[in-house]
Amino acid sequence: MIEIVNDYKKASFGGSIKNAISFSSKLGEMAMRVSRNKLDARYDSQIRKHIEKMNSGKFRIFRHIYIETINRCNGGCRFCHANRFTDKREMELMDEGLLEKILKELKEMEFKGWISFHRNNEPFLDKRIFDFVKMMRESMPDALINIHSNGTLLNIEKIYRIMPHLSFLNINNYNDKLELHDNIRETVEHFNRTNEFDGLIKVCLRKENEILLNRASSAPNRKMGYTMKSPCLYPFEQLNVCSNGNISICCNDAFEDVVLGNAGEQTLEEIWHGEKFKDIRDKMLMDRNLIKICGKCDIITPPTRNPNEND
Ligand code: SF4
Ligand code: SF4
Numbered sequence: 001m002i003e004i005v006n007d008y009k010k011a012s013f014g015g016s017i018k019n020a021i022s023f024s025s026k027l028g029e030m031a032m033r034v035s036r037n038k039l040d041a042r043y044d045s046q047i048r049k050h051i052e053k054m055n056s057g058k059f060r061i062f063r064h065i066y067i068e069t070i071n072r073c074n075g076g077c078r079f080c081h082a083n084r085f086t087d088k089r090e091m092e093l094m095d096e097g098l099l100e101k102i103l104k105e106l107k108e109m110e111f112k113g114w115i116s117f118h119r120n121n122e123p124f125l126d127k128r129i130f131d132f133v134k135m136m137r138e139s140m141p142d143a144l145i146n147i148h149s150n151g152t153l154l155n156i157e158k159i160y161r162i163m164p165h166l167s168f169l170n171i172n173n174y175n176d177k178l179e180l181h182d183n184i185r186e187t188v189e190h191f192n193r194t195n196e197f198d199g200l201i202k203v204c205l206r207k208e209n210e211i212l213l214n215r216a217s218s219a220p221n222r223k224m225g226y227t228m229k230s231p232c233l234y235p236f237e238q239l240n241v242c243s244n245g246n247i248s249i250c251c252n253d254a255f256e257d258v259v260l261g262n263a264g265e266q267t268l269e270e271i272w273h274g275e276k277f278k279d280i281r282d283k284m285l286m287d288r289n290l291i292k293i294c295g296k297c298d299i300i301t302p303p304t305r306n307p308n309e310n311d
């Protein structure tokens with residue numbers, strides 16, 4: 001079965017907040033402030049302990065790499081600065097040679113974490129995505145490879161092409177009435193009949209116009225942010241490769257405000273263990289406000305597992 005997730009139905013605190021902030025900016029802002037401050041206080045010391053453990057011994061490699069092979073999205077999500085109305089990037093496709101270099105390095109380091117072919121984009125806009133994912137799979141048979149897509153370009157045939165090489169496909173079906181788009185409905189019905197790719201595809205019902213976190217103060221429909229005390233784990237765990245090879249600070253830095261290296265010019269390990277990343281991590285531990293883009297960002301990153309694991 002393909003799981004269809006509707007988080008707005010949850011009768012939990014989180015579910016109520018999600019509903020409250022969906023469309024009402026005033027009520028939403030109040031609810032958001034309460035919930036962010038609560039989470040910030042709850043997780044601050046947990047996150048710090050988690051980072052302390054990571055730092056004991058050799059600082060470990062990233063546990064998640066995001067690769068953006070095309071820096072474009074056809075979506076219109078009002079909470080996302082990469083939406084087709086507000087994206088200010090020059091259109092760019094990743095050079096194939098660069099992808100091969102990344103793949104070679106991941107293989108050599110026997111990378112065990114997640115490899116995601118998405119960042120601030122719609123991966124299926126890049127027609128080469130099928131070959132890229134296949135190439136990654138053939139080179140790293142046990143790798144955890146996933147894609148988050150808005151599903152607009154998907155159909156049954158494309159799912160058959162991509163799924164043999166993916167570990168997981170997440171489809172965000174954006175519709176304010178929470179209705180499935182026709183192509184997604186057909187896909188779900190088909191694979192629920194055939195029982196193929198069971199548990200490997202998830203469809204999330206999402207609202208295009210909802211108000212969410214401010215994503216490094218860049219969400220077009222929500223600039224307001226609060227000063228969080230807890231450090232953000234992303235620079236300790238994620239490596240984000242933009243289509244031009246630049247490594248941005250995190251998945252929310254769509255427009256590369258903070259560039260920490262370039263995957264075409266340095267190795268991934270050099271960048272990850274390099275001075276620029278180290279400086280960002282030191283500042284993050286002292287006070288996230290020391291990093292301009294993080295100062296008003298209301299992302300909080302509860303640790304989810306053993307800091308010494310990398311898968
Ligand atoms: S959230 Fe995803 S689908 Fe929506 S505009 Fe941003 S990148 Fe596109
Ligand atoms: S706090 Fe900084 S590193 Fe973390 S998500 Fe926000 S902008 Fe990115």
